[in-house]
Amino acid sequence: MTILPTITLGICSDTHGEQLPHWPGHKIHAVLHGGDVYHAPTLAHGDNYANPRAWAAAQSVPVLAVRGNHDYRDPDGFLDLAEDISGRLYRIAAGLWVAGVGFAPEWYCDTPGERDLEPQCRDLIRMASRQVMPGERIILLTHYPPRLPELPCDEASAGCAYGCVADLMETLGPIAVVFGHKHDWFGLRWRRAAGTLLVSPGPLGGVLTIRANSEVVFEAGTAFNDDKNSVDSAESTR
Numbered sequence: 001m002t003i004l005p006t007i008t009l010g011i012c013s014d015t016h017g018e019q020l021p022h023w024p025g026h027k028i029h030a031v032l033h034g035g036d037v038y039h040a041p042t043l044a045h046g047d048n049y050a051n052p053r054a055w056a057a058a059q060s061v062p063v064l065a066v067r068g069n070h071d072y073r074d075p076d077g078f079l080d081l082a083e084d085i086s087g088r089l090y091r092i093a094a095g096l097w098v099a100g101v102g103f104a105p106e107w108y109c110d111t112p113g114e115r116d117l118e119p120q121c122r123d124l125i126r127m128a129s130r131q132v133m134p135g136e137r138i139i140l141l142t143h144y145p146p147r148l149p150e151l152p153c154d155e156a157s158a159g160c161a162y163g164c165v166a167d168l169m170e171t172l173g174p175i176a177v178v179f180g181h182k183h184d185w186f187g188l189r190w191r192r193a194a195g196t197l198l199v200s201p202g203p204l205g206g207v208l209t210i211r212a213n214s215e216v217v218f219e220a221g222t223a224f225n226d227d228k229n230s231v232d233s234a235e236s237t238r
Contacts, residue, residue, distance in 0.1 A: 006212055007093055010059075012205030012221070013143070013180025016070065018048045020055040021205030021221050030061050030092045032208075034180035034201065035068025035143030037078050040108035052078040064090055066102025068143040068181060069111050085141065087120040089127050096210065097132055099124050099172060101142035101165060114164050117144060121168040128172055137214055140174040143181050150190045150198065169196070176208060176216045189218050 186202025
């Protein structure tokens with residue numbers, strides 16, 4: 001097993017053109033954005049607008065992102081500065097990779113089906129088999145959650161959680177899965193029996209710390225944590 005140094009990542013998702021987190025007091029090695037950078041119905045700048053390109057430019061570390069269903073267009077050029085890793089692997093440190101799953105339909109309400117994400121998941125499995133060496137670790141960054149028994153998926157979750165992403169996760173064996181899309185899961189985390197940490201950071205974001213023994217810990221963010229935007233950041237045991 002590759003012995004990793006302690007790596008600290010700033011993570012978030014679903015900022016929708018308004019909330020963009022910061023991580024004061026933390027030495028961040030990279031930033032992971034789980035998609036829905038924009039809010040497609042209102043791409044015009046409103047009173048609460050936060051420029052994602054300026055936010056990415058202000059980071060002194062790599063910013064990695066996947067596209068969500070609101071990100072077909074990139075009017076502010078966020079992805080000119082951030083690295084779109086949808087369908088790609090990215091090596092962020094010696095022995096540590098990020099695999100990205102993202103998909104942006106032309107119309108934001110036309111969320112993908114399994115068939116839309118399956119080719120990307122197959123390609124990632126193929127790439128990982130060639131590039132990720134034994135003992136190296138993977139973080140899965142996906143806008144679209146995996147359909148798993150640990151997650152509160154029901155019939156209403158159709159189009160929100162995906163079997164092909166779950167299959168990808170089972171094949172890659174990531175140490176953590178960071179996802180967005182389902183707003184009522186923001187701020188929650190689940191620990192699988194095998195040790196994989198599942199995190200839905202939402203727009204408040206948080207800090208993901210990978211320790212030298214590959215233990216992964218999530219600290220939920222508190223920026224913008226007022227009455228309007230508060231989330232439940234307690235650890236879920238489901």
